[in-house]
Each structure stands twice: as C-alpha cells, then as structure tokens.
Amino acid sequence: MHRHRRRIKDQHRAPTHQVPGRLLMQSLLAILGLVTGFLVVAAPAQAAELSGHDISWPQCSPADGGYGLPMPPSNTQFAILGLTKGLPFTENPCLGSQLTWVRSNSKTAHAYAMAAFPTPAQLLTYRSSGPWSATTRAGQLSNVGYAEASFAVASMVRNSFRPAMVWIDVEPRTAQPWPTATAAQQRENRYVVEGLMRGLRDAGFSYGLYSYASGWQSITASWYLPGVPVWATAGRLDYPTEAHDRCVQPSFSGGAVYLSQWYDDVRDYDIACANYRMGALPMPGSTLSSSTADFNGDWNNDVLGRVSATNELCLYQGTGRGTFGVAATIGVGWGGFNVLETVGDFSGDGYGDVIARAPATGLLWMYPGNGRGGWLAPRVIGNGWNGFDSIVGPGDMNGDQKVDVLARETATGRLWLYPGNGRGGWLAPQLIGTGWGIFNTLLAPGDFNGDGTADILARERATGLLWLYPRNAAGGWNPRVLIGNGWNFLPTLMSPGDFNGDRTADVLGYDATGALWLYPRTAQGAWAARVQVGHGWTAINTIF
Numbered sequence: 003m004h005r006h007r008r009r010i011k012d013q014h015r016a017p018t019h020q021v022p023g024r025l026l027m028q029s030l031l032a033i034l035g036l037v038t039g040f041l042v043v044a045a046p047a048q049a050a051e052l053s054g055h056d057i058s059w060p061q062c063s064p065a066d067g068g069y070g071l072p073m074p075p076s077n078t079q080f081a082i083l084g085l086t087k088g089l090p091f092t093e094n095p096c097l098g099s100q101l102t103w104v105r106s107n108s109k110t111a112h113a114y115a116m117a118a119f120p121t122p123a124q125l126l127t128y129r130s131s132g133p134w135s136a137t138t139r140a141g142q143l144s145n146v147g148y149a150e151a152s153f154a155v156a157s158m159v160r161n162s163f164r165p166a167m168v169w170i171d172v173e174p175r176t177a178q179p180w181p182t183a184t185a186a187q188q189r190e191n192r193y194v195v196e197g198l199m200r201g202l203r204d205a206g207f208s209y210g211l212y213s214y215a216s217g218w219q220s221i222t223a224s225w226y227l228p229g230v231p232v233w234a235t236a237g238r239l240d241y242p243t244e245a246h247d248r249c250v251q252p253s254f255s256g257g258a259v260y261l262s263q264w265y266d267d268v269r270d271y272d273i274a275c276a277n278y279r280m281g282a283l284p285m286p287g288s289t290l291s292s293s294t295a296d297f298n299g300d301w302n303n304d305v306l307g308r309v310s311a312t313n314e315l316c317l318y319q320g321t322g323r324g325t326f327g328v329a330a331t332i333g334v335g336w337g338g339f340n341v342l343e344t345v346g347d348f349s350g351d352g353y354g355d356v357i358a359r360a361p362a363t364g365l366l367w368m369y370p371g372n373g374r375g376g377w378l379a380p381r382v383i384g385n386g387w388n389g390f391d392s393i394v395g396p397g398d399m400n401g402d403q404k405v406d407v408l409a410r411e412t413a414t415g416r417l418w419l420y421p422g423n424g425r426g427g428w429l430a431p432q433l434i435g436t437g438w439g440i441f442n443t444l445l446a447p448g449d450f451n452g453d454g455t456a457d458i459l460a461r462e463r464a465t466g467l468l469w470l471y472p473r474n475a476a477g478g479w480n481p482r483v484l485i486g487n488g489w490n491f492l493p494t495l496m497s498p499g500d501f502n503g504d505r506t507a508d509v510l511g512y513d514a515t516g517a518l519w520l521y522p523r524t525a526q527g528a529w530a531a532r533v534q535v536g537h538g539w540t541a542i543n544t545i546f
Contacts (some may be wrong), residue, residue, distance in 0.1 A: 058084025147197020229352010415439025
C-alpha cells in the first residue's frame with residue numbers, strides 16, 4: 003500500500019542518513035536506472051519527457067540554515083525553486099545563490115510557494131492585506147492567503163525572478179497545521195488557498211497546485227478545480243512507473259497534470275508530463291467559492307445585461323467593492339432568447355458559462371466563456387425546455403462539486419434539479435419541490451447562509467415576501483426562512499453572489515425609475531443598508 007511521506011524540502015529536521023532499507027533503496031534505484039540523479043525512461047512516442055528537480059532551503063549550507071543537501075546534477079533539464087523556508091512569510095535563505103546556479107547552468111526554472119493556515123498573529127497582521135473586505139472572517143482568511151502570495155512575489159521581485167509558473171504547495175505540515183476536523187474548517191482552508199491564487203494572478207503569474215489525494219482531501223474536502231493545473235507527487239518511489247502514472251491518472255483536484263514528482267532521502271525528482279515543455283500555462287479562471295457570476299476572470303462577480311433597444315449583451319464588471327467598473331459589449335443579436343443565466347463552469351474547463359433558451363425551438367444553448375469576458379463556440383445542451391418558466395443556475399446543488407441547473411415547470415409549478423456532469427452534459431433530473439408556482443422570481447445566490455451549500459431565494463407573487471430556501475448537505479431542504487417583505491416594488495431582482503467583497507452573498511434589483519440597488523447581506527444573516535449602485539437600468543430587459 004503506497005503511503006505518502008513528507009518531502010525533504012518541507013522537513014524541519016535534518017534527514018537521517020541511516021534509514022532502514024536504504025541499501026535496498028539504493029539497489030532498487032540502480033536497477034531502475036537512476037543515473038546522476040535521474041530516472042532514465044523510454045521516451046513516449048509523441049515527445050521526449052523532460053526530467054528535473056525541485057530545490058529549496060534544504061540545499062542551503064548549514065551556515066545558511068539548510069541541511070547542505072546536494073544541488074541537482076548538471077544534466078538536469080529544469081528546476082523548481084522553493085521561495086520559502088518551509089512556511090509562508092519566510093524566505094528561502096539561499097534563493098539568490100540557487101538562482102545564480104540556475105542561470106549559470108542555463109536551466110529552465112519554475113517556482114513554488116507554501117500555503118498554510120494562518121496563526122492567530124498572522125491573521126491579526128494580514129487580515130486586511132488583500133482585496134476582500136475584512137469585515138468577515140472569510141474575507142480575512144482570503145486576505146491572509148493573498149498576503150502569503152504577495153510575500154512570495156516580493157521574494158521573486160527582489161531576485162529578478164520571473165518564472166513561467168508558480169506552484170502553490172498545499173499539504174499537511176506539523177509546524178503550522180491546517181485545521182481539518184470539520185467541513186467548516188475545510189471551507190476556511192479553501193479561502194486561504196483562493197487568496198494565494200488570486201494574489202499570484204493579480205501579480206501576473208500563472209499558477210498551479212501541488213498536493214496529493216489524501217492531503218488535498220483532508221485540507222479542502224477534495225476541492226474540485228478542473229481548470230487549475232496540477233503538479234502531482236508520487237511520494238517515495240514505490241514502483242518504476244508510479245511517477246509516470248501520475249501524469250495520466252485523475253489528479254487530486256480534477257485539474258490536468260503537467261508535472262509529476264517523487265523523492266528519496268537526498269533529492270526530489272520531477273518529470274514534465276508528455277508534451278509539456280515548462281512554459282506558462284493559461285491563467286485559470288477564478289475559483290470564488292459558491293460563485294457563478296465572475297465572467298471575466300478577475301475574481302470579482304459581474305452582472306450581464308441585455309439592452310432592450312439593441313439586443314446587445316453587455317458585461318458590467320464588478321469591482322469587488324460594491325461598484326461597477328467599465329461596461330463592455332460582449333455580444334449582439336441576443337434577442338432570440340427568453341432565458342439567459344450565468345451558471346458557472348458548466349463545461350468543466352474552469353471558466354464561467356452562460357445558458358440561453360430559444361423559445362422558437364425550445365433548445366437550450368450553452369455559451370462557454372473564455373475566462374476573459376468573451377466566448378468560445380456555443381453548443382446545444384438540451385431540447386424541449388419550453389415547458390419551464392424559470393431556469394436558474396444555483397451552482398453546485400447536489401454536493402458533487404459540479405454546477406447544476408434548476409427549472410420550474412410552467413404548468414405544474416414543480417421544481418426540477420438538472421445535475422450537470424462537469425463536462426457540459428447532464429445526469430438524470432430529479433424532482434426536488436412542488437408548489438413553486440406561487441413565486442414570480444427565483445434567485446440563485448450561491449451559499450446565502452454560510453453553511454457551505456447552495457441556496458435559493460424566492461419572491462412570492464401575491465405578497466412580495468422574500469424567502470430563503472436553504473439546501474442541506476443531504477440533498478434536501480432545511481426549513482425555509484422569511485428574510486424580507488415588500489420586495490414586489492422592484493420589477494427585477496438578481497443575485498451575483500458576493501458583490502461588495504466581504505465573501506457574503508448579496509442581492510441587486512432595480513426599481514421603476516431605473517435605479518439599481520445593492521442589498522448587502524451581513525455574515526450575521528441580516529440586511530445592511532441598501533446602496534444605489536446605478537441608474538438607467540430600465541433600458542435593460544434582462545439582468546443575470
């Protein structure tokens with residue numbers, strides 16, 4: 003049974019040099035053909051694999067705080083340099099000299115940075131050091147992750163190091179452990195990692211994730227991120243093809259694997275999988291928890307709107323501070339649809355998508371986003387959808403981490419869950435409610451009550467009452483909660499999720515005068531004072 007062991011570069015004690023079975027390991031490595039630090043393998047037909055090593059503070063001399071472990075052999079083809087001394091907010095004490103070695107030997111180099119849950123002191127120090135509001139714990143934790151990234155970026159800037167990729171190391175560690183006992187703690191861990199990803203993105207660095215299945219599961223509850231590249235470890239080499247298997251097996255997070263690693267007591271070894279040549283990979287889309295509304299990939303939720311007079315589709319970019327940035331036209335000729343909805347990443351490529359129903363045919367179309375506010379080629383994902391009068395994208399409604407769609411039957415008021423399969427298709431639909439015809443608006447805010455599951459807001463046609471329908475982890479409904487009255491004075495309501503940057507879902511709506519109002523929700527489950535964030539919105543016949 004394969005068992006992962008902590009890598010040398012993350013140990014905080016000197017590795018023993020009298021390991022039981024070490025001679026056996028040396029014999030095995032000899033048999034496998036480890037020559038000057040490399041596993042010699044037959045090249046795949048499509049391209050010769052690149053072989054390399056990752057190095058960090060353990061390769062520093064004892065005088066510099068390291069273990070004096072050997073640098074890679076001269077024939078290594080690439081290196082991955084650790085930026086920290088094992089924990090965030092520390093620096094590899096010989097990063098400069100290791101970069102000098104890389105440059106003098108003309109080696110391609112990536113970087114990796116450690117992620118960790120903040121200590122109480124770090125939370126106090128860095129809780130405001132990022133783009134999120136520090137009024138909520140979720141925002142504070144995200145900001146600490148952002149600060150971890152900023153510290154790593156500063157190390158690179160000081161050393162004039164601009165690697166094609168920076169990998170985020172997410173694994174258990176004893177020196178500063180991740181809290182993993184509850185689902186709520188695992189959600190908080192995700193906030194920290196999201197902060198790191200956004201911090202690297204904002205600094206212009208492409209990034210990916212380093213971990214392994216059991217570690218990723220314990221820290222993040224097996225967070226599914228198909229659009230984020232992966233560097234996967236095989237741990238201590240147990241059999242000849244294990245490291246190569248990591249290149250073709252499903253990864254710990256669902257992302258494509260580009261690098262594979264294994265190690266012994268002296269070095270960490272890496273393979274660049276298949277045709278990957280160590281260049282920059284496309285920037286992943288944002289992974290904002292519970293969000294389906296970041297369309298341009300800037301980690302802020304947006305609003306899309308169709309102009310009544312022209313049928314143009316406009317992107318109203320959210321700033322993450324409760325305001326809009328520059329509006330941009332992102333499509334023409336959208337008048338042929340009577341349902342438009344952002345659904346999140348329905349296609350499984352890591353970027354947010356839009357679904358649209360054509361009433362003339364009943365066809366349901368998916369317009370895949372490209373993560374930059376534009377489109378990939380549309381395709382039909384369903385037919386016979388004219389029987390529904392409300393179609394919304396709630397995010398992940400059934401707990402499988404794939405985004406889903408809800409549809410209400412016009413004739414019966416029955417509510418159906420259409421689970422997405424994560425690849426732009428469907429699993430079997432499920433009836434999840436009856437009597438929903440009394441509502442004139444269904445909203446999909448994501449996780450509205452902070453329990454980690456996607457919820458629904460519903461406005462009663464006759465009374466204007468606004469109800470929260472909380473979804474539970476078992477796939478059913480918790481008791482509904484009345485959260486407002488008098489909401490019928492707003493002709494149009496929508497929820498982009500978190501619009502003001504506090505990581506709590508909000509609601510937007512415009513009144514008969516065209517004034518657009520933000521209704522912020524607090525972490526305590528109450529409404530803050532509404533704020534006008536726009537005017538002239540009666541010119542828009544659909545916002546989503």
